[in-house]
Amino acid sequence: MAIRFNALLADEGIDPATVRLLRHQTGKVRGRTPYSLWRDDLEGFERYQSTQDSAPRERAKFVGPYWASFVSPSPGATLFVGLYGATRTGAVTPGTIDPFTGDHVGGQKGMVTPYDQYNCRRLEALSTYIGRLFIHWGDSASANRAWVQRAEKQDKVIVELTRVFQEETFPGFTKLVRPLSEIETMPVTWQEVLRASRGVYLLACPRTREHYVGSAYGEDGFLGRWRSYVATGHGGNIGLRGRDPSDYLVSILEVAGSSATIEDIIALEAIWKVKLHSRDIGLNHN
Template sequence: MEKKITIQELLFNRGLKKEDKIVLLRHKDNRKTKIIRGVAYNESLYDIYRDNPKLFLEYQAEQAEDKFKGVEYIVSFLGEEGTKSRFLGVYRIVETITNDSFSPFYYKMIEVKGFKYLKERVIIDWGKGTLSWCQGIHNEKEIIEITPGFADAFPGYPNVILKFNRLKEIINEGYPEWKRMLSAVNCIYAILDNKTGKIYVGSTYNRQGIWGRWEVYVKTNGHGNNVSLKEMVESDPKYADNFIFSILHILPINISAEEAIKEEELFKKKLGAISFGFCNN
């Protein structure tokens, strides 16, 4: 039987020592609201990391308990589907601050050099103990995949919340994992106008799945041939930059148009998309 390659092997080959005090962290926070340095954020950890990496590191640095007592190095991962975890980097703790204005424990960290070309690319299997988000270095984690980079990571259907510019990037670049997952199912989806707060609710019901429908939005500069959205986009070609796409409910790939539209109508009623949104019927 061929020996598996572990993250430990990679870390030690890149300069960390077995005698160093190291912990592995898997960040997977499903809370709707996250308080970071006293400010509330409703974005997913995925979006926080992609849009504001410094804020993500502040999130990592704050702890309610002295979780990193005696620890020298933190190896950080972002939890993805199932037990998959994406390597984000290695950080050295340089100072522990207790009872600052925002948290009982705040750990000042600096990123360790030497892992640039592995960062965001290496995927490990965290194993069954996903609730155990902080583990010692002795817990071996198998490397199961090397990806082109973080841009190709699919966060799971419930966590798909995409600004239009990000959706364009995914569709135009044809990120394989995104295309595979979005082509496998249909859905009820929402488009939020971040400028007005209005919402559009739609459904997909084709053999190309979500990917096939959302590709139309990209090709039409954001309106997808929807009458209300089209008026705004045609009056201001950059207006779709205000749009945020999300998945509300998954539907089978073989669902009929009639069944999908019936589900769509239910979500329109729940969200008031006809009375207060962009839906005309």
């Protein structure tokens, strides 16, 4: 029999009808997610959560004394990050900056702000589950869009409870496929593996379905090379410089041995260009 989240609330003497479920999952900031904000800056995450849209229809979604907060560490995953007591205190103070987007959410002095300010207090109740408990949020597109839900109407199934908070396991070089925008939000352990490894990689444009074969042989390995694309949009490559920027999907074609020279890695790159016809039907111009 499945264990459900509302059973945990009941054990704490909390009526699910008083709880709103919040799944922070927006992708509107390139290179950052609410999960990475929570992981790296808890205070910033709580400030981000405490300002919400003041439109009447939106405001009604947050009416309730408790918020159960969740983030999405990977597509489809829903991780519990705390139960909060939440009280609306009024309009956001003019000049307030959203710690996630870096934008003004307080408007300008003398202007009506489109955001409400909430006093969010993280509670001791369910605190032992923070960073350890995963629920099933839903399979449909509408369920994923509904990031605020009522607990009594959506009794979520608990799908995993880990012993301690742990980052997603590195999938291995052959299975790694990620958008470039997620490079900086990858777990530190992933970044260190990629920093220490060199070889040949593939960039694939999800918009045009074109691809580019490249090689990483610098001091910071794959990580350093991919960061150059994030910074410039083209990494200095001729074939990418003259086209609209894209959030390329990056993957690894071959990892070079520790004794491989720069010339060896460039030779591997040339072989993969031939295999994938990236000069003929791809974005390689050399």
